[in-house]
Amino acid sequence: MKRSLTQLDIQENGIDDKSGGWLSCFPENFTSLEVLNFANLNTDVNFDALEKLVSRCKSLKVLKVNKSVSLENLQRLLVCAPRLTELGTGSFMPELTGRQYAELETAFNQCKNLNTLSGLWEATALYLPVLYPICSNLTFLNLSYTFLQSLELASLLRQCPRLKRLWVLDTVGDKGLEAVGSNCPLLEELRVFPADPFDEEIIHGVTEAGLVAVSYGCRRLHYVLYFCRQMTNAAVATIVQNCPDFTHFRLCIMNPGQPDYLTNEPMDEAFGAVVRTCTKLQRLSVSGLLTDLTFKYIGQYAKNLETLSVAFAGSSDRGMQCVLEGCTKLRKLEIRDCPFGNVALLSGLEKYESMRSLWMSACNVTMNGCRLLAREMPRLNVEVMKEDGSDDTQADKVYVYRSVAGPRRDAPPCVLTLSGL
Amino acid sequence: MEGGVAYENDLNLKETELRLGLPGTGSTIEKGVSGARNNKRPLPETREEGGANGKPDAQHDDQENAPAPKAQIVGWPPIRSYRKNSLQPKKAEAEAAAGMYVKVSMDGAPYLRKIDLTVYKGYPELLRALENMFKLTIGEYSEREGYKGSEYAPTYEDKDGDWMLVGDVPWEMFLSSCKKLRIIKGSEAIGLGCGA
Numbered sequence: 001m002k003r004s005l006t007q008l009d010i011q012e013n014g015i016d017d018k019s020g021g022w023l024s025c026f027p028e029n030f031t032s033l034e035v036l037n038f039a040n041l042n043t044d045v046n047f048d049a050l051e052k053l054v055s056r057c058k059s060l061k062v063l064k065v066n067k068s069v070s071l072e073n074l075q076r077l078l079v080c081a082p083r084l085t086e087l088g089t090g091s092f093m094p095e096l097t098g099r100q101y102a103e104l105e106t107a108f109n110q111c112k113n114l115n116t117l118s119g120l121w122e123a124t125a126l127y128l129p130v131l132y133p134i135c136s137n138l139t140f141l142n143l144s145y146t147f148l149q150s151l152e153l154a155s156l157l158r159q160c161p162r163l164k165r166l167w168v169l170d171t172v173g174d175k176g177l178e179a180v181g182s183n184c185p186l187l188e189e190l191r192v193f194p195a196d197p198f199d200e201e202i203i204h205g206v207t208e209a210g211l212v213a214v215s216y217g218c219r220r221l222h223y224v225l226y227f228c229r230q231m232t233n234a235a236v237a238t239i240v241q242n243c244p245d246f247t248h249f250r251l252c253i254m255n256p257g258q259p260d261y262l263t264n265e266p267m268d269e270a271f272g273a274v275v276r277t278c279t280k281l282q283r284l285s286v287s288g289l290l291t292d293l294t295f296k297y298i299g300q301y302a303k304n305l306e307t308l309s310v311a312f313a314g315s316s317d318r319g320m321q322c323v324l325e326g327c328t329k330l331r332k333l334e335i336r337d338c339p340f341g342n343v344a345l346l347s348g349l350e351k352y353e354s355m356r357s358l359w360m361s362a363c364n365v366t367m368n369g370c371r372l373l374a375r376e377m378p379r380l381n382v383e384v385m386k387e388d389g390s391d392d393t394q395a396d397k398v399y400v401y402r403s404v405a406g407p408r409r410d411a412p413p414c415v416l417t418l419s420g421l
Numbered sequence: 422m423e424g425g426v427a428y429e430n431d432l433n434l435k436e437t438e439l440r441l442g443l444p445g446t447g448s449t450i451e452k453g454v455s456g457a458r459n460n461k462r463p464l465p466e467t468r469e470e471g472g473a474n475g476k477p478d479a480q481h482d483d484q485e486n487a488p489a490p491k492a493q494i495v496g497w498p499p500i501r502s503y504r505k506n507s508l509q510p511k512k513a514e515a516e517a518a519a520g521m522y523v524k525v526s527m528d529g530a531p532y533l534r535k536i537d538l539t540v541y542k543g544y545p546e547l548l549r550a551l552e553n554m555f556k557l558t559i560g561e562y563s564e565r566e567g568y569k570g571s572e573y574a575p576t577y578e579d580k581d582g583d584w585m586l587v588g589d590v591p592w593e594m595f596l597s598s599c600k601k602l603r604i605i606k607g608s609e610a611i612g613l614g615c616g617a
Contacts (some may be wrong), residue, residue, distance in 0.1 A: 040503045040507075042506075121507075144504070145507055145508075193500070193504065194498060194500070195508060196508075197498045197500055197505075197508075198493050227498060227500075252498055252499065254497075254498045256494065256497065285499075309499075311497065311499070336496070
């Protein structure tokens, strides 16, 4: 165990911990931890070990626990670590006695340095007021695991005037987003996740109106990730007119290939407006019904674009070609379910060496096309993953990236590395 | 540029000879995407973990006209797996909260009981609960011999109306097919143990 380990962050890994005893592995004299994040761990942890660890690590600034840590136990942790700057709570299920609630309030009151708050699993409006004492200093609030309605969010946001980053579920609805626009003038980043992404019968969630409302109130917005079920070209044009400084624009209209629901036209003009207006755009994710025109616009205007994600879009090879030709700073291109084939793939021969990677899946690329690419560009790794039962000639999933180390030797059997030979 | 193509209901891809699959293929991809645009639904399929890049499932011709429920395209919408896993339990919890009550009858008992199967994590817990409820011993289950050495055996009626021995199938399968329970005793139970 590294004596001076300062950060343990297993946030993004889907770990299935079998024993839960890992916290006890930190030795008694280990006190250097500054960051401890196990928010996405699936299993229970030894709370005693956790409490002891938190108590003795006086430099701990970031603590993000998982769902297994109850509110009652959270209070004990907060009392040990009032100097935290970032907190991820465990379960926020409202199960406290009156006295316990008061103790929790007091504990939060002591945390004068908190600027980031997340977790809040199973939180309901009932207990949100316990957070009010720390809200005024919050710059990042992650409510993406909390099923809040619009009014509940509004009450909370009224306490958070300094918010710069907000992550929510679409349960808050357009009304909730209006509250964002009204209460958070300093907002720079908004992410709205779908609470029920796979249920098409749902008639709620957020629409174009919500994001438009945010754009009127939050002129500094430069990062958006928005999952919605309807959108219009006009709305997007308004949004970028209000907020021209977007660096990251990720719009996910959840029904693939869906047109502007008012005009029934493709969403080409929406993304045309985005790339024309937002000159600083670095990352773009497109969705909805899109023709090659979208890609013509992207190639023409998105000169600072580094990452592009495309799904269920485009009409022909020309679309992808426009992007490869026009986006001089392109580094990462990921494409799925688009009608781009070998002509498009091979038009980017020289381009791929200046890029970090290309991913194409469920497109029209063939094994022969990939072999040709590999042959022409020996400094690229061209990897193909085939689907069960697919045609021999189809290259179902293609991953292309430059490498000075040659083909990888640790690929699983499903990955075919094509060489030029 | 696509000036000439109409966008009323669908892109009429066949007419314009724009195909989303290789020529001659079974239009697996084509149906996936055009299906979505036509509001026709591809086959349901299981969700896949991981990032944004997967492929729609293969579809069959006869599904084109069926008003099938909206399918889940693999890896779409592009939500990270730890987030998906975090949200799903909400629905499952709501369903579980509703409970799954089934009747339990025992030969010779004056009235039936009811238990909520969802509160048990597996067969051992269920059997202990039954033993407690009816003040009897059910004994050890073995695949070969059923509940041998016991005066009682737990059985259940499945979706097909057949009476089955509790314990043969995986727990989840049992939960989804059990309609009612019956504890049988005496000679009937022994008969079951002899591979009848």
